[in-house]
Amino acid sequence: MSGGRVAGAALALAALTALAAPSALAQVYVEVEVLENSILASFTASGESIDDIVVWFEPGGATISEYAVDPGWLIADSPESVRLYGNMLEDGHTVKIGVKLRGEAPQIYWSASRDSAEVQWGLLLAPEPDAPEDTRQDTTQPSEDTERGIRDASEFRTIPGKPTPGSAIRLVGNGFGPLQELELTIGGNRMEPLKTDAAGGFVATRTVPNTLDGRVDFVLTDRMGADLQISLRLGETAEEAHANGADLAIDELDSTYHQGDRISVSGTAAPLNAMIWELYGPGGNIIAVKVVTADHTGAWSIPESIIIPLNAPLGRYSIQVNDGDQTMESGWTVESGKVIMLEPVRAVFQPGDTIEFNGTATPGEIIYLILQGPAGDELALDSWTVGADGAVWWEFPTSPSLRKGTYTLIVSQGTEREFVYAGLGSVVEMPTVISFDKVNYLSSETPDIVIAGTPGDEINILVLDDTDTVVHRGNATLQADGRAIYNLDISTFSSGVYTAIAQRGTVQDDQEFGVGLSVGASTLDISARVDHKPGDPILVLGTTSSNVILTITLTDPDGNIVQRVETLAGKTGMLTEQRLRIPLNAESGIWTVRAVSGPNSDVAELFVSEQTADGLAVRVDDSSGQPIIVVSGTNQVYVTVTISQGDVLVVGAQRAYLTSDGTGQLPWGISIPGQYTITAEARSETASTTYRYDP
Known part of the structure; x- marks a missing residue:
């Protein structure tokens, strides 16, 4: 695979030069393989371990269409970056990241961190210099070309594009000879030399002498005496910029966002000025880096909205924008909009491990858990009343012979229901899930259908009426956060119960919803099997008026409501509801199922008895x-x-x-x-x- 191309990019096949000197105790070696529009990067830790790796590129027309990583890591992604965290890359160990690109590939960078401190970073891919017409050399003598650092295709630039005296700048170059040392002078001042990597590129930080002003030459010279220069007019110092009203600014952002939200970031700067934009996570770790340029009016914005992944860590996020003179910072707090927040302690467990989940739920209410295996079989049931601190912890021991695959923990509390996934012996394969924000809509409303699954999946959407006739077809593409919001036009739908289906190949999920349903039934009659035991599901059957909404509750012998669901009855008025379940720790006695629709209600009584057993x-x-x-x-x-x-x-x-x-x-x-x-x-x-x- 090595030696291929990615949209005109050359690969780096050795450890890459870091932007800052690598830690004396930690170092990362990188190898890259390329095939068409895909790259496979292998990161190997040397010395101390690494706990955070980011691969990203500057905006240049390309996006990441797919990616794959070794199991055991948490992932945060965007169209232009993939970040691995939540695990430890130990000394001598390797982790691989495969990325498939859509569009023309720009330079691709990487960085590695430990405890939120950057250890090393460099280039994965850089534009490939044109090959000479005749590369034959006299092998008995050293090749002059191997000594040449500066070639016809060599180029470099500064970030920002208009440096200022005394400011730190980044120098980015490509098309140079591989593994060469280049002398650097800025305005005649000799600076620390630069070193190219195996791909002939470099990324380095230097400080412009504060004694310079006006137009200044930035000159690179190789060991053969060839030089390459760019001439730039230095910008205003920070004090001058402030005095002339050219302050860098970030437009005001909301203080709080939720997982799945999109954030648009914009601001103002000096016209046509280039800036470095960085996003940091709750632990201070870098998530994304972009280069943005202000337009002729001084306005700038991030080209694409930031999508907060559904699995993004909660906490404080910050952004920094630096134009070489000034650094501005803003940020927000990511909070969960969920009532139930439960996650596995690891993304992947091995057969024989104990699968553990922890998180929070509403204090003082009963929580129900059902663990399903890869085939959808129920492996464990549990329920209890959540304590005053809201903490939830649950575990399930596995055996070495247990089937590998994705395990689903279905967690419900009141009307809330969440699906939590953990991998056993393999990474989680996200199922396709469809949901609505409510059960009934007016025909003048536009329901937002939320579809969740694997990022990049193409989803077919069908809507059926109560005669199973298809009344709507559509499609959606799941975004980088693994979800899509589909706006359903129901303006022509008549009153009734409908079923929305999300399909991906042979995998699908469905959800009922109502249009124009009444909240008051004129007749209501329900029934359920009388005898139940702890853990039993409850099947509620009944008849009611056509096209109505009902609320069904389950009450224990002490009068406490332990479960509540909303359900629908279509034009036939037939009612079937089977989401209620007797808690595993239920006390014996008379339990009550009550259905309510407007002023009318009906009750079915159940007798719950302790399970009989022959003894432990x-x-x-x-x-x-x-x-x-x-x-x-x-x-x-x-x-x-x-x-x-x-x-x-x-x-x-x-x-x-x-x-x-x-x-x-x-x-x-x-x-x-x-x-x-x-x-x-x-x-x-x-x-x-x-x-x-x-x-």
Whole structure:
């Protein structure tokens, strides 16, 4: 693959020269492979570890259409950058980033940081100089061309384009001889030499002597004595610019944004002046770097809106704009608009690990969790009342034989519902999810359909009426944050219940919504099966008026509402609702399902009894070659398991969660032969068994 091209760009195949001198304790080596419009960059840490890597490029007509990274890292992306964070690249280890570009590729940069401090940065790709017509050389003598630092295609520039005395500037060059040292003078003042990288490019920072003014020559000279110069007129100093009203400014931004929002950044500067714009995350880590230029009136703006990813860390974000004289800073706080905020502690777990989730939810309300496997099978159920601090923590132990893929934790509380994803043995493959901001609309309104999934996916959108006739077709492309907002025109829709479907290949999701439905039913009658046990789903059936909205609540024996949902009845007036579920820790007694629509309501009573069991039991299943502890015979959410050898506790308390079939499994990573005692506890019940491990 190496030696190819990306829209006229040459590849760098060695460690790249850093903008600032790399840390004495940490260094990064980079290799790049190129195939057509794709690049694969390998970053290897040397010395201390690295916890943040960014690949980005200046605006130049290209965007990142796809990317792929090694598993285990969190990702923040934009059309012009990909950032890896949330993991540690240890000494001697390598992480790879693959990027596919759309359009003409500009120079591509990279940077690596540790603890929010930049360690090293440089060029991945630079414009390729034209090859000479005849490259044959006398191999018995050193090639003069290998000694030439300055060539016909060599060029360099300064950022900003109009430096000022005493200011720090960036020098960016390409088309030079690879791995060459170039002398630099600014206005006759000899500066620290520059060194080109393996691609013949360089990025460096130098300070313009404050004794200079007017027009100044910036001159590069190679070891053969050839030189290349640009002549620039120095701009006003900061004090002069302030006096002449040419202040750099950032237009006012909102103080708070939410995940998924878009932010437009603009401001004013000296006309036609170039500036460096940088975005920093909550930990002070750099997320994106852009070069922007003010127009002839002094106005500037970032070409594309900033999209806050749905998985963006919450906290304070800041932007800095520097024109060489002045630095202006602004920022905002990213808050979640969600009631339920739950995330896995890692993006990818391995079979045998314990999958852990933590976050927050509404204090004092019951939270319900259902864990589904890659095939959609229910693996665990749980529910409890969230404490006063709102903290939520939940875990699920896996076995080495458990199927690899994407695991979905469905979390609900009141009318709120969230889907949280974790990968087991592989990165998460985001499903396609469709949702609305409410259940019923007037025909004069325009519903915003929110579609979430994998960035770049093309989604087909269908809308069916209650006779399954397609009444609308459309499509949407998921943006860099993994979602799209589709504005649905319902001005010609008659009153009724409709189904919106989002399709991507064979994968789809659907959601019902209403148009012009009434909030008051003239008749209402519901029913449900009487006998239930903790954890059972509730199927509510009924009849009501046509085209109405209903609110259905589940109430415990003490009169506390533990769950509430809104549902719809179409033109037939038939009602089917199955989102309610008896909590796993439900007390015995009479529970109530109440349906309300306007002034009318109806009630169905349920009797919840404790699950009967033959008693707590524990055994060891080693049929797969790896021992698995199996517990059963209890109606508790989980069983606590300990393992001892004689009087020595070998494995401390571990939880085995019970699934819908009444059993729970706990993988046992045993390696030392011997006889063990396994003890299981669930409230006042205790069971134990012995097991001899003799591999």
